[in-house]
Amino acid sequence: GIQVEQSPPDLILQEGANSTLRCNFSDSVNNLQWFHQNPWGQLINLFYIPSGTKQNGRLSATTVATERYSLLYISSSQTTDSGVYFCAVDTDAGNNRKLIWGLGTSLAVNP
Amino acid sequence: ETGVTQSPTHLIKTRGQQVTLRCSSQSGHNTVSWYQQALGQGPQFIFQYYREEENGRGNFPPRFSGLQFPNYSSELNVNALELDDSALYLCASSLRSGGMGNEQFFGPGTRLTVL
Numbered sequence: 489g490i491q492v493e494q495s496p497p498d499l500i501l502q503e504g505a506n507s508t509l510r511c512n513f514s515d516s517v518n519n520l521q522w523f524h525q526n527p528w529g530q531l532i533n534l535f536y537i538p539s540g541t542k543q544n545g546r547l548s549a550t551t552v553a554t555e556r557y558s559l560l561y562i563s564s565s566q567t568t569d570s571g572v573y574f575c576a577v578d579t580d581a582g583n584n585r586k587l588i589w590g591l592g593t594s595l596a597v598n599p
Numbered sequence: 600e601t602g603v604t605q606s607p608t609h610l611i612k613t614r615g616q617q618v619t620l621r622c623s624s625q626s627g628h629n630t631v632s633w634y635q636q637a638l639g640q641g642p643q644f645i646f647q648y649y650r651e652e653e654n655g656r657g658n659f660p661p662r663f664s665g666l667q668f669p670n671y672s673s674e675l676n677v678n679a680l681e682l683d684d685s686a687l688y689l690c691a692s693s694l695r696s697g698g699m700g701n702e703q704f705f706g707p708g709t710r711l712t713v714l
Binding site: 492519521523528529530531533536574576578586587588589590591592 | 707
């Protein structure tokens, strides 16, 4: 089955720093989503991005489907950005739209 | 627009017991997926329901079962609980349309502890 790899696994930043998180996937996908999981476990949708580039405030994402990777950019990081960032891909499995997840990048932003 | 809700938020059970977790999908959505997330791992797909029928299943034994109701809400049932079933159980709703991928939105999860 499809493999999803995220890097780096852990990241520590000082408030105000920028960062880039990467997601590689091993096969073609219908869609890709980025999530932020807060310390209480809630998954927050960041981007639904099968291809191209999107921006939302300090966050932006780019997916290059032909090269099977996606990047999440966080600029001017804040302590509230801390948590785990997941990339999940939607496989081309007919009508079964299940998400296959990476292991996440654990981000800690220090004041 | 009402988001995805789950109940209960926390639950403690003992080995061998049975548990039912509930999920109300987001308004306008017709598909519910269930995921299990162990500590330090990404979520793992359990199964998906569309129009009250199971529409795909991950590598979980038959003691994991589910239902979807006419209002698109859903239940996850786990029989004969094992210690390894301790995890965060996440419900996601989406609107299935056409042949393309559909964005999934998650509830806050139910944290199950099996003693």
